[in-house]
Amino acid sequence: MNIALIAHDKRKDTLVNFIKNNEQFFSEQTLFSTGTTGLRVMENTNLQITRFQSGPLGGDQEVGALVAKGQMDAIFFFRDPLTSQPHEPDVNALLRLCDVYHIPVATNTESANAILYYLKNHKK
Structure with missing residues (x-):
């Protein structure tokens, strides 16, 4: 499966810990990821990740392109809902594409656990 990993700055540690635990x-x-998130995950695990640009520099849109091409199966995007993001339109566009193409998106640990359970038990 093709899976994208993305996290806002204040949620990167949470995503890294989730990935380490799984x-x-x-x-x-x-695995695919935006720049800094992918680097942080690779520094803390033995995983190899195809890294795109940082989210604000177009990484969210690069992930969105894979969604639109039918090349993404799930996204783990740990968002920070309490901090304004300068690239919020890109974030919204990515989430909209996921809705259009029926791609599951986890935005926090609890939804990530639910999607992980689903992916483990309903392999394509």
Whole structure:
């Protein structure tokens, strides 16, 4: 499965910990990420990730392009709902594409656990 990993700055540690706790599953997938998030995950795990630009520099849109092409199976996007993001239109566009193409998106640990359970039990 193709899975994207994205996290706002204040949620990067949470995503890294989630990925570390589920590293075996993620090691069996093809992973993509925005720049800094991917680097942080790779520094803290043994995972290899195709990294795009940082989110504000177009990384969210690069992930969105894969969604629109039917090349993404799930996205783990740990968002910070309490901090204004300068690239909020890009974030909204990515989430809209996920809705259009029926791609599951986890925005916090609880929804990530639910999607992870689904992915483990409903492999494509």
